[in-house]
Structures are given as C-alpha cells and as structure tokens.
Amino acid sequence: MPEVKLKGVSKTFPGNVVALHKVDLSVKDKDYVVLLGPSGCGKTSLLKTIAGIYPPTEGEVFISGRNVTRLPIEERGVGMMFQNYALFPHLTTEKNVEYGPTMRELPPKETKSIAHKMLQLAKFPLERANSLPIELSGGMQQRVALARALASQSSLLLLDEPLSALDAKIGEELRLELRCLVKKLGLTAIHVTHSQEEAMSTADTIIVMNQGSVMQVGSPEEVYFNPANLFVADFVGEANFFEGEIKPAHSNPKLFVRFLGKDFDLSKAKSSKLSRGAEKVVVVFRPEKLVISKRKPYHENFVHAKIESRRFMGEKIRYELSSGASQIVVKRMGFGKSFQVGDSAFVSFDASDATLFDLPREHWEKLVGRQTV
Amino acid sequence: MCGFLKRRLSSLSKKSSVSNALYALAILFFVFFVFLPAIYVLSLSLNVRLDALVLNSLATSFEIALLCTALSLFFGIPLAWLIARSRGFKKEVLNSLVDMPLIIPTSALGFSVYLFWGSQYGLALLEKGFWLITALHTAFVFPYVVRTVSAAFEELDPVHETAARSLGANLLTVFRTVSFPLVKSSVITGGMLAFTRSLSETGATMMAAGLAVTAPVLVLQYKNAGDVSGAVSVSVILIVSAIAFLLLAKRLAGKMSFSFERVSPRLEARLNRFSPAKNSVVLAFFFILILVPAFFFFIFLAQMKQLPSAEQMKLIFDSLGASFLVAAVVTVINLVFGFALALFIGRNKFGLGKLLETANEVVLVVPTSALGFSLALYWAGFHIPELLLIMLAHLSFTFPYIVTPIAAMVAQLDKNLEEAAATLGATPYKILSSVTMPLILPSVLAGVVMAFMRSISETGATLAVSKSISTAPVLIVKFVQSQQLVEAAVACAILFAISFVLLIVMRRSAGRKKEA
Known part of the structure; x- marks a missing residue:
C-alpha cells in the first residue's frame, strides 16, 4: 500500500537555486494530500522528486517502504497528471489512455478494456474516444489526462496543478469529482496547487510550503483556524493582523494584550506559538470570527470603528472598517441587517478566536505582504 | 530629402493600389525571371x-x-x-x-x-x-x-x-x-x-x-x-x-x-x-x-x-571575383523582390499564398544543371552576355531560399501587433518599417545568408549556361579534371576562408541587430 516518505530531501538547481531544503514528510496510505504554497515555494519540485523527474540533491524517497531515490521514473509505478495535461498530440484519446497498459505489455484486449473503464470513470464520453487531444475542450482533456494516469493502475496518484488550466466553474466541478474518484478507488493522492480554496475543498491533509520548506501539515480546519505561523495565517485565507504588546503580569495569571488602542484579556487565545517572555506580539483574527454590531456589546472585547467599504460577495459581505489608524476586515453572512459605508459600528470578538504570534524582528508587514496596522 | 521621401512613402502606402502594384511586380518577377526559366524546358517534352x-x-x-x-x-x-x-x-x-x-x-x-x-x-x-x-x-x-x-x-x-x-x-x-x-x-x-x-x-x-x-x-x-x-x-x-x-x-x-x-x-x-x-x-x-x-x-x-604559379593565382582570383560579384548582385535583387513576394505569400493575399509557395518549392527541387540548361534555352533569343546569363541563372535558383524563411515568419507573425500599430495611427509603410520588419529580421538574414552561400557554391547551373567565364567552384572542378590538385586545394582554401569570414560577419551583425 502506498505510503510516501521523504527523509531530508533537498533539491538545488544549477546557479544555487534552492528548491527544497531538507524536507521530511510522510504521506499516509489512502490519504488525499494537497501541497499548497505560493509559486516558487518548491511544491512542484517536491512532486517531481517523488515522481522521479528530479533526482534529489540529497535525502531519500520511499514509496511503500521501498527506497526509490535512484529509481528512474518509468520504474516507480506512479500515476501522474501534468499541469497542461501533456496529452500526446499525435495519438487519439483512446491511444493516450492505452499507453500505460501497453508499456506493461498487457494483452491488447485487456489494454482496451482498461482504457474504456478508466475513460468511463473519468466521465469521458466514449463516443469521442477517437478524437485527437486538440479537438477536445480543456475540461475533456483534463478527463483524458486523469483516465491516462488512472490506467497506469498505480495506487499512487500525483497531480501537478491539475485544474489550473480550466475556467473557475469547471475547475470547481472537476475537483470534487477528482476527490470522489480517488476515494472510490482507494488511492493515495498528492495534489499540487497554489489555490487555497482548491486545497480546502479537496484535501484530507494540507501541506503548506514556503521557500523550499514545509510550514505546516494538518487538516484544512487545523491549517485555517490554527495556523502554525504568520506565513500560513496569511497565505491560507484572509486574516487580520494587529500589532500588540503584552502588559506586565504582576503575578496575575491573566494575559493582557494591548492592541487597537485598548487592553484586552486574551487569556483564552491560542498562544502556544508564543515564546516565553515575549513582549511584542501579532494578534491574528479570521474576518468571519469578528462581529460587527450597531449596539454596544455586553462584554469588553470590542472597539469602535467606521465602515469604510462594503463589498457584496454572494453568500458573504466583506466590510473594511477603520479604527484609529488600523484597518479591520470583517466578513458576515449576506442576509440580515446590512451596514452602509460611513456607518459607525462596534467590532467585537471572542478571545478564544485570536491566535498570538511573536512579533517578527523584520518588518512583519512585509513578511505577510500587506499593510494592516 | 530623406524625410520627404519617407513622408511620401507613408502617404503612398495608404493607397492599396500602390501596395498591390508592388505585389504584382514581385509576382511578375517571380514568374518571368524565376519560375518559367526554371521549367521552360518542360515545354519541349514532346522531343x-x-x-x-x-x-x-x-x-x-x-x-x-x-x-x-x-x-x-x-x-x-x-x-x-x-x-x-x-x-x-x-x-x-x-x-x-x-x-x-x-x-x-x-x-x-x-x-x-x-x-x-x-x-x-x-x-x-x-x-x-x-x-x-x-x-x-x-x-x-x-x-x-x-x-x-x-x-x-x-x-x-x-x-x-x-x-x-x-x-x-x-x-x-x-x-x-x-x-x-x-x-x-x-x-x-x-x-x-x-x-x-x-x-x-x-x-x-x-x-x-x-x-x-x-x-x-x-x-x-x-x-x-x-x-x-x-x-x-x-x-x-x-x-x-x-x-x-x-x-x-x-x-x-x-x-x-x-x-x-x-x-x-x-x-x-x-x-x-x-x-x-x-x-x-x-x-x-x-x-x-x-x-x-x-x-x-x-x-x-x-x-x-607549394603554391600555384602567379598565372594560376590570377585565374583563381578572377574566378573568386566573378563568384562574389554574381552572389552579391543576385542576393540584393532577390532580396527586394523576394521580400515583397514573401509578404504576399505570408499574408496569403487573395488566397494565392499556397499556390506561390508551391511554385517556389518546385523551383527549389528542380536540379540546378537542368534548371541552368532550361534557363539558357529560355533566354536564348535575347543574346544576353555570359556574365548576365550566369546571374540570371543564379537569380532563379536562389530566389526560393530568400522567400521561404521570410514567408514562414510572416505567416507566424501575430496579426494583433500590426493591427495595434494601425490603431495607434501608423500608416502601412510605418507599420512595415517599425513593427513587421524588426520582428522578421532574423528570417530575412537567414534567407540572405542561405541564398548567398548557395550562389557561391553552385556549379551545375553555372556550367550549364557559361562558356568562358569560370566562377570559383567551376574553376575548382576544372582544376581537378586536369589533375591540378594543388591549384584546386588553394582555391578551395581561399573560397572557404572568405565564406567563413563572411558568414561570421553576417551572423555577428545579425546578433547585434537583435540586441539593439
């Protein structure tokens, strides 16, 4: 059964470009894993190292407990889907899918039946099996690429940005089908994407990468609500970042943090990433965990703010508010009372929804790539 | 004067009749100086x-x-x-x-x-x-x-x-x-x-x-x-x-x-x-x-x-002079007409592109000694001097070498670029000189180099039309036939050296123009 393990894998390209830096990783059998990160983070290099397209500069790759580090691609027995599908332009759809079984020298009858079965599984209309790739739409090509990868009958499926060439609507449809199919066939899948939405909706486990290293491994919920660091908090979904200062405790067990011009009791906040004796902190809130109201809340965890902008996004409305010099983003469901630009309001929160991080030494606004303070 | 000329060209180019007349000229040139002479002999098939x-x-x-x-x-x-x-x-x-x-x-x-x-x-x-x-x-x-x-x-x-x-x-x-x-x-x-x-x-x-x-x-x-x-x-x-x-x-x-x-x-x-x-x-x-x-x-x-005698050296240098003169004149003339025809083919004007492209391919595959012989018959009634006849022969078989790469590049050119230039107010002449020309320059240079080199090295067509004038490659053939091997080797070395230097110079200038 395919588990994938990486031990200290590094990949350096000529010109000292580090794509992967000492990556340790283990992918469980039958898990749907999504490698998520910004472009250039090393996620595709990692996938290609597993596939055998790139030999690692150091470290070892194991598939199902077998050390495959020195094994060429064709002997690894992985099914792979490429970014722009890489369908053979000179072969018909059917021949494309039959390619893998033919290479394994299965009898022609079996080859054909596997190809048909896989095309059906991928919901490709069989009457078009004699079309050349160029005659198919993007979505159809994607289905052929999937069928071709499945026809290799590998139980490890590698997907390199499989949906990035499709328009949004079709991509959304296909990613759900992709997941269903992987689950139905009991495969292990490793799926590379830069879209956090795609990752959230398909993954059992998300692996967030940045600059050649793994930042966090966890379920979509964990990664979203309990980010391991500021990078993850920023890259996955939207977040509010407030610079804060821990008030001296004076043998008081409570944790008071001053931000947005007020002192708040954040004893219940997620503060496990905070180092001992930290003074300067960053307080992180997801926009949907903040509440806006016209009425003053009954508790103390609120600030005054003014609505600066309002954007209707379908199921949600996204507000930008200003409080002092700070900007606050709040998302709330699109029904119920609505606020207009210029209204004053109260922004309140539950302390347990805050996550605390050490304030980085460098300009952290730059680190997370935005101006929030 | 130059500015006046450019303005004049700009305003002239707006009239489609002018560009059509230029195209027609290029096609006439191709038909009567390149294509027909090359296959004229076919009209004598009955014999x-x-x-x-x-x-x-x-x-x-x-x-x-x-x-x-x-x-x-x-x-x-x-x-x-x-x-x-x-x-x-x-x-x-x-x-x-x-x-x-x-x-x-x-x-x-x-x-x-x-x-x-x-x-x-x-x-x-x-x-x-x-x-x-x-x-x-x-x-x-x-x-x-x-x-x-x-x-x-x-x-x-x-x-x-x-x-x-x-x-x-x-x-x-x-x-x-x-x-x-x-x-x-x-x-x-x-x-x-x-x-x-x-x-x-x-x-x-x-x-x-x-x-x-x-x-x-x-x-x-x-x-x-x-x-x-x-x-x-x-x-x-x-x-x-x-x-x-x-x-x-x-x-x-x-x-x-x-x-x-x-x-x-x-x-x-x-x-x-x-x-x-x-x-x-x-x-x-x-x-x-x-x-x-x-x-x-x-x-x-x-x-x-050892070296050939002074007399033989003079023969060698005369033949080299003839070779390079023919190659230079022919390349320049072909560049003018070939460029126009390549635009015509590449843009597939009046749906005639495919036909002319095939005609060019035909010229390209016609064996040159047959082409030369055919051409000599074609021009026989005009009492053309020998050197000119050699040039006419070279004109014919090198022409496709200039047209083919340029036409291919023009056909690949993104049409949006020329249209964008037009929306910005450029006249057809301006578009050609400021957008099209710089983009297809590499293919123009490739065509020029190929045509020039083909002319320099041609023997069959030259032998078929010449009587007394020898180009360098023809002279080498004659030397070998009379067992003057040293003379042949020296001629080869000089011919190679000059072609080599020329090729490097052309490639260099091509490289520099690309950077600029």
Missing part, C-alpha cells in the same frame, strides 16, 4: 527521347540520392537527438561541428572528399564512381538532415517525454512512440532536402564520377557535346521526377503514422542499455565519414607545401 543512357543516368542519380538520404537519416536522427538533449559546452561544439561542412562550397567539399577517399594522398580506398559519389553526397547532405531534425527536437516540449516515462516507457520506447512521431514532418523535410540536393548536385559529382554518370552530369555532357535534344531529354525527366518526388513526399508526410503496439517495450528496454555505444557509433560516423573528409584538403595542402 524527349528515352534511351538507355538517359534512363541509366537517372537510375544512378536516384540510387545515390536514396542511399545517401537513408544513411544521413539513419545516423543523422540519433546525432540530432544527441545535440538537442546535450547541454552547455558539448552542445556548442557539436552544433558548430555539424554546421562546418555547410560552409564549405560543395565543389570544395567534393574535392576534399575525393582527396580523402579516392586519391593516393588520402586513403585511396574508393575508385572514382558510384561509391565515391555516394560518400561525397552523404558528406554534403548530412548536415542538412541533422540541422532540420535537431531544430525540431529542440522545439519539442519535454513534458510529453516525461509523461510517457511516468507511464512506464523506457527511453528508447519514448523516442519511438512519442518524440519521433512528433518530429516526423521535420524528418521528412530533412530527408526531402537531402534527396533533392543530392539529385541536383553537379560540380562535385563530376570530380568523383569517373565512368559513372548521374543525370545532372549527363545534362552537361550532352550540352557540351552540342546534343540539345539529349540535354532536353535528361532535363525534362530529371525535373519531372524531382517534382513527382516532392508531391509524393508531401503526400507521405500527411499519411504516415506510427503504431506503438508492435515492438515489445521489454525488448527495447534491453536495447536501451546499448545507448552509450550507439552514441559512440554515431559520433564516429560523423567524424570519420563527414567531418574529416570534408576538411581533408587542408591536410593535403599542408603536405604539399
């Missing part, structure tokens, strides 16, 4: 006589052409693959080495190959005749095949190969089922080029022929013996079969397909282990059969340590 000598010469030509094309493909495709897949220094070296024989004018190459294989100064392995001609033709068509095919391999997206490997195919199977089918059309183009060039080669062949007679050589023999009907017969059959071959190859290119089931992948996996050995064999073939013979005349010169 063709098919005796054994004619048919034998044709058979010899086709056998040699097939053999050297097959050899070139067999060794050339792996070498092209090797070049395309190597990196850095190795690639640069291989690339320049493959280009080297292209720079040597064919008659010099022929002389050199003859020295290497056939004379007591070299290996003295082959008698003059069929096999020596084959060795010679292989040496000179090989680079065309490698160039064409390696360019196609370079353009392949490696992702298809990776995908095939991820599906379990070994490198040899990947090559056979994916990479090779994808460059199929370039292989056919390269093979076509090799075949037609071999079919048309005259001067160098004459040196190596001995008693064997190829069709182009027979044209000249008949012409020199004053047997016009004999020369007409061979020319007609040669031209018709070359055109038939062109059409056949085009047919084939569309139909040929490969199936991947037939050969066992496991067998290929085993064969794949011999890959390093295969590379050595291919490189050995290239060095021993192509490169060393091509440059053997330098070794010969070093052995001889």
